[in-house]
Amino acid sequence: MTTELAKTFDPAAIEQRWYQHWEEQGLFRPERPDAQPFTIVNPPPNVTGSLHIGHALDNTLQDIVIRYERLRGKDALWVVGTDHAGIATQMVVERQLEEKQDKRTNYSREEFVEKVWDWKRESGGTITTQLRRLGCSMDWSREQFTMDPHFSEAVLKVFVDLYNDGLIYRDKRLVNWDPKLKTAISDLEVETQDIKGSFWHFKYPLEDGVTLADGRDYIEVATTRPETMLADMAVAVHPDDERYASVVGKHVVLPITGRKVPIVADEHADPELGSGAVKITPGHDFNDFDVGKRAGFAPADMLNMLDAEANVCQTADGLVPDEFLGLHRFKRDGVDGARELVIQRLKEQGYLIPHITKTKKGEEVELDAEPRTIATPFGDRGGVVIEPWLTDQWYVDAAKLAVAPMEAVRNGDIEIIPQSWEKTFFHWMENIQPWCISRQLWWGHRIPAWFDESGNVFVAMTEEEAQAKAGEGVTLKRDEDVLDTWFSSGLWPFATLGWPDENAPLYQKHYPNDLLISGFDILFFWDARMAMQGMHLTGQAPWKRLYLHGLVRAADGSKMSKSKGNVVDPLGLIDQYGADALRFFMAAMESQGRDIKMDDERVKGYRNFATKLWNAARFCQTNGITASATMEAPEATSAVNRWIIGEVAGTLTKLDAAMADLRFDAAANIIYHFTWDTFCDWYIELIKGNFDEETKAVAGWVLDQILVMLHPFMPFVTEELWNAQGDRANYPLITAKWPEFGAGVDAEAKSEVEWLIGLTSAVRAAKNELGIPPGQKLEAYCEAPSPLAADAIARNSAAIERLARISAIHTTHAPEGAAMQIGAGSDTLAIPLEGLIDIDAEKARLTKALEVSAKEAKSLEGRLGNANFVERAKPEAVEKAKADHAHHSAEVERLTAALERLG
RNA sequence: GGGCGUAUAGCUCAGUGGUAGAGCACUGUAUUGACAUUGCAGGGGUCGGGAGUUCAACUCUCUCUACGCCCA
Numbered sequence: 001m002t003t004e005l006a007k008t009f010d011p012a013a014i015e016q017r018w019y020q021h022w023e024e025q026g027l028f029r030p031e032r033p034d035a036q037p038f039t040i041v042n043p044p045p046n047v048t049g050s051l052h053i054g055h056a057l058d059n060t061l062q063d064i065v066i067r068y069e070r071l072r073g074k075d076a077l078w079v080v081g082t083d084h085a086g087i088a089t090q091m092v093v094e095r096q097l098e099e100k101q102d103k104r105t106n107y108s109r110e111e112f113v114e115k116v117w118d119w120k121r122e123s124g125g126t127i128t129t130q131l132r133r134l135g136c137s138m139d140w141s142r143e144q145f146t147m148d149p150h151f152s153e154a155v156l157k158v159f160v161d162l163y164n165d166g167l168i169y170r171d172k173r174l175v176n177w178d179p180k181l182k183t184a185i186s187d188l189e190v191e192t193q194d195i196k197g198s199f200w201h202f203k204y205p206l207e208d209g210v211t212l213a214d215g216r217d218y219i220e221v222a223t224t225r226p227e228t229m230l231a232d233m234a235v236a237v238h239p240d241d242e243r244y245a246s247v248v249g250k251h252v253v254l255p256i257t258g259r260k261v262p263i264v265a266d267e268h269a270d271p272e273l274g275s276g277a278v279k280i281t282p283g284h285d286f287n288d289f290d291v292g293k294r295a296g297f298a299p300a301d302m303l304n305m306l307d308a309e310a311n312v313c314q315t316a317d318g319l320v321p322d323e324f325l326g327l328h329r330f331k332r333d334g335v336d337g338a339r340e341l342v343i344q345r346l347k348e349q350g351y352l353i354p355h356i357t358k359t360k361k362g363e364e365v366e367l368d369a370e371p372r373t374i375a376t377p378f379g380d381r382g383g384v385v386i387e388p389w390l391t392d393q394w395y396v397d398a399a400k401l402a403v404a405p406m407e408a409v410r411n412g413d414i415e416i417i418p419q420s421w422e423k424t425f426f427h428w429m430e431n432i433q434p435w436c437i438s439r440q441l442w443w444g445h446r447i448p449a450w451f452d453e454s455g456n457v458f459v460a461m462t463e464e465e466a467q468a469k470a471g472e473g474v475t476l477k478r479d480e481d482v483l484d485t486w487f488s489s490g491l492w493p494f495a496t497l498g499w500p501d502e503n504a505p506l507y508q509k510h511y512p513n514d515l516l517i518s519g520f521d522i523l524f525f526w527d528a529r530m531a532m533q534g535m536h537l538t539g540q541a542p543w544k545r546l547y548l549h550g551l552v553r554a555a556d557g558s559k560m561s562k563s564k565g566n567v568v569d570p571l572g573l574i575d576q577y578g579a580d581a582l583r584f585f586m587a588a589m590e591s592q593g594r595d596i597k598m599d600d601e602r603v604k605g606y607r608n609f610a611t612k613l614w615n616a617a618r619f620c621q622t623n624g625i626t627a628s629a630t631m632e633a634p635e636a637t638s639a640v641n642r643w644i645i646g647e648v649a650g651t652l653t654k655l656d657a658a659m660a661d662l663r664f665d666a667a668a669n670i671i672y673h674f675t676w677d678t679f680c681d682w683y684i685e686l687i688k689g690n691f692d693e694e695t696k697a698v699a700g701w702v703l704d705q706i707l708v709m710l711h712p713f714m715p716f717v718t719e720e721l722w723n724a725q726g727d728r729a730n731y732p733l734i735t736a737k738w739p740e741f742g743a744g745v746d747a748e749a750k751s752e753v754e755w756l757i758g759l760t761s762a763v764r765a766a767k768n769e770l771g772i773p774p775g776q777k778l779e780a781y782c783e784a785p786s787p788l789a790a791d792a793i794a795r796n797s798a799a800i801e802r803l804a805r806i807s808a809i810h811t812t813h814a815p816e817g818a819a820m821q822i823g824a825g826s827d828t829l830a831i832p833l834e835g836l837i838d839i840d841a842e843k844a845r846l847t848k849a850l851e852v853s854a855k856e857a858k859s860l861e862g863r864l865g866n867a868n869f870v871e872r873a874k875p876e877a878v879e880k881a882k883a884d885h886a887h888h889s890a891e892v893e894r895l896t897a898a899l900e901r902l903g
Numbered sequence: 904g905g906g907c908g909u910a911u912a913g914c915u916c917a918g919u920g921g922u923a924g925a926g927c928a929c930u931g932u933a934u935u936g937a938c939a940u941u942g943c944a945g946g947g948g949u950c951g952g953g954a955g956u957u958c959a960a961c962u963c964u965c966u967c968u969a970c971g972c973c974c975a
Contacts, residue, residue, distance in 0.1 A: 005937095007937090007938080008938090008940075009940085192974095192975090375975090420907070420908075421907085423906070423907070424906075424907065424973070424974090427905090427906065427907095427973095427974075428973090428974080431974085431975095520972095520973090521973095523973095524973095551972095555915090557970095557971085588916095588925095588926085589915085589916075591916075591917065593908070593909095594908085594909080594916085595908095595909095595971090595972090596915095596916095597915065597916090599914085599915055599916095599926095599927085601914090601915085601926085601927055601928085602915070602916095602926065602927065604927090604940080605926060605927065605940090606926095607940065608938095608940040608941090609940090610940090611938070611940050611941095612937095612938065612940080612941080614937090614938080615937045615938035615940095615941085616937065616938075617937085618937050618938080619936095619937030619938075620937080621937090622936085622937070623937090665916085665917070666917080669917080669925070669926095672925095672926090673925085680937090680938085681942080681943095684937080685942095761943095761944090764943060764944065765943090765944060765945085767943095767944090768931080768932070768943070768944040768945075769944080769945085771932095773932095773933090774932075774933060774942095774943065774944085775933075859922080863921085863922095863958085863959080866958060866959090867958085868957095868958035868959090869921090869958045869959070870958090871958080872957090872958055872959090873921075873958065873959075874920095874921085876921095877920090877921050877959090878921095880921075881921075
């Protein structure tokens with residue numbers, strides 16, 4: 001029994017119902033113990049996150065692939081879950097405390113972490129509900145969280161193992177320090193922005209009457225960060241710079257602190273830039289750190305002048321004047337900081353070299369500093385300027401781990417799609433820096449390292465093991481820090497499957513994963529690190545293919561951002577147009593290697609497409625066309641039925657090819673055009689009024705094939721229609737079988753139907769151009785029809801009458817007088833129109849067509865007359881040119897004759 | 904500074920070494936039952952500029968211009 005359908009498709013009425021049904025019935029991952037596995041893991045969104053348009057794209061693509069593979073009979077597993085998002089989550093909970101005039105440090109670590117868990121239980125993971133609205137068919141029964149006990153266990157084990165392998169180590173060096181969040185972050189979490197700043201020039205006096213060659217008793221240095229002069233430890237000049245050759249090895253006495261620091265020769269100093277001399281602050285600048293090391297300063301001896309909040313503290317040599325202590329590094333919230341005070345003092349003491357410039361009027365003015373654009377590092381979470389800060393942190397030796405993934409990409413074990421990303425991948429991997437993985441947070445995986453009182457470290461899975469290593473009676477204190485969230489999400493492809501238990505059934509069957517789909521924006525953050533960790537820990541590439549998609553941009557092409565207020569909410573689009581339409585939009589717009597511009601009109605167009613299909617199904621139902629019972633195409637005798645079966649076969653072949661290449665846009669367009677153009681506009685029109693048993697069976701079968709092929713893209717409407725078409729005996733579409741049948745293209749049927757279509761189109765076009773009412777029925781004459789035409793006419797008179805509005809085609813000579821000349825295939829039909837049309841209009845129409853064909857024929861003639869072409873071109877190209885030439889020549893003849901007949 | 908990408912119809916985008924397509928928009932037209940969230944027909948592009956390779960270039964190479972992204 002079919003279910004009667006409403007006149008208009010209403011997505012909201014069916015989406016939730018079907019999603020619930022699928023999930024409750026366990027249809028996202030049916031038991032298929034013997035089937036070939038197919039595995040995708042989703043990029044775990046932040047537990048604090050909510051669905052944005054980028055998630056919608058990413059997850060739609062994954063769902064299309066997973067539904068496709070599930071339909072193809074595979075044991076398709078889509079792993080889903082969220083990550084604990086160390087900084088983001090801790091910030092959310094701290095903000096909640098702030099609202100109650102409370103703060104984290106009012107609690108013990110354990111109490112605070114418990115509060116985070118409370119938050120997670122209450123409000124975490126809203127995105128998982130939102131992914132359901134998009135129709136994503138993940139295996140929710142195995143939903144994961146990076147802080148789950150088994151996952152945490154894996155993370156600690158990885159830390160311990162990598163430490164034992166010498167791939168994780170503790171080091172004192174400069175890190176990117178976020179003074180707002182008071183934690184180290186990795187270099188990937190730093191975003192460089194150009195901001196307007198200043199370049200100050202100072203005099204550093206030379207000690208003991210030493211002078212430069214030109215007699216000056218000072219060295220000029222320049223800086224964008226004057227406050228750091230409180231911790232300067234040297235002045236560097238280029239070894240080949242003759243201006244300073246005589247003072248290398250001598251000292252300057254710093255203003256304010258009175259510190260005596262050496263002048264060193266180092267290639268870092270660029271003679272072309274400014275004075276050629278640079279101040280060196282090894283404890284607060286990455287370049288200076290290296291210069292300092294070369295100059296013989298050990299990291300432990302490098303001066304530090306800032307605390308964790310970037311307020312000035314006393315340096316080890318005690319030379320910073322009291323008035324600076326406690327000041328913020330620079331002006332903040334309208335309050336002057338160390339920078340401003342340093343400038344003031346230098347100016348007062350005559351050490352500031354003013355910047356002379358001219359106004360627009362040409363008057364000379366004196367400024368404290370030269371205005372400059374400065375590339376400034378900001379923390380991507382906290383949004384404040386990053387401070388290079390000298391601390392002890394844990395590092396991963398990324399350079400060693402990067403070797404295997406690079407080899408995997410080179411030898412094809414990992415295929416990156418689109419391939420153009422390979423270069424970016426290699427460039428980053430080849431220049432990879434040590435990865436700082438410790439974070440000064442409370443929420444996250446606490447580092448399994450214990451220190452004794454003399455600072456010796458013991459790394460172990462548990463305190464007991466660490467104690468055993470340290471020996472009895474030794475007092476141990478656990479490292480306070482937690483691990484970078486990406487360190488744990490890098491284990492996602494295998495730790496979600498039961499690793500490190502290598503015998504875990506899921507791991508055995510579903511690792512390595514088949515495919516990873518992610519935005520290119522996390523290629524380094526996540527994808528590369530997964531590859532590094534995966535290859536080292538499991539010995540295998542975590543996935544065979546890596547598909548990178550672009551960003552979804554606002555309609556004007558700008559990046560979506562909350563601050564710009566141009567964020568499009570995918571849930572709003574779903575409310576408005578339905579999840580199926582949004583999904584289809586994402587698929588149709590996803591051409592490899594390009595960002596997607598948001599276009600509501602296009603989403604609307606795909607909503608219309610769903611409605612079109614809905615109405616086609618409705619039409620089928622009212623004519624007794626119902627669910628088919630076979631995979632095989634029904635037996636067919638009529639040309640139209642044989643033709644449409646062949647068209648399904650062709651569509652299926654093209655669709656499979658597009659899916660194999662992950663060409664989502666091509667796949668979507670193939671099924672779209674088959675459904676709308678071929679099935680709705682031609683097949684249904686051709687069979688109207690002729691619903692014999694064969695036709696009903698074929699039409700029902702074709703509609704079923706459409707529903708299956710379209711299902712990965714539009715799961716809701718297809719499932720609804722599938723079930724409305726008849727009793728499927730507990731055989732839901734989501735777990736149905738992908739089309740599989742023996743029938744192919746029937747060439748005879750194809751030419752016959754194409755002849756019919758050609759005739760119909762030609763008649764419609766001619767009538768339209770001559771202003772004859774489209775509904776008007778006419779008679780035609782075809783004196784000597786080709787065998788194809790004769791058959792087509794004899795077998796399809798009803799369709800010709802209904803579609804082409806030709807009531808009869810006589811195989812006799814057309815009566816004298818004005819007639820419309822219609823071409824169909826190689827045949828010409830004359831349609832007498834005495835008194836109905838303007839003969840001049842018909843002549844004009846034919847002349848226009850004649851000119852087109854004559855031009856084409858002439859051009860092709862020229863090409864075929866070119867010996868070079870005939871000899872050198874591919875035989876197919878020559879053949880095609882010959883055929884085209886024959887066609888156009890025939891058209892010229894036909895149209896000329898037609899014009900002659902008109903007189 | 905280095906790398907990558909993009910430039911095709913009014914807009915958003917496909918595209919192949921053999922002479923250019925889709926959706927939307929636009930124009931004309933159609934309404935006694937699948938669908939006006941529709942049907943039918945149509946107009947519209949020297950494929951960013953220039954040079955080269957080739958019998959043939961939107962397609963391959965070089966170069967220029969514009970825009971975007973990443974890294975330093």
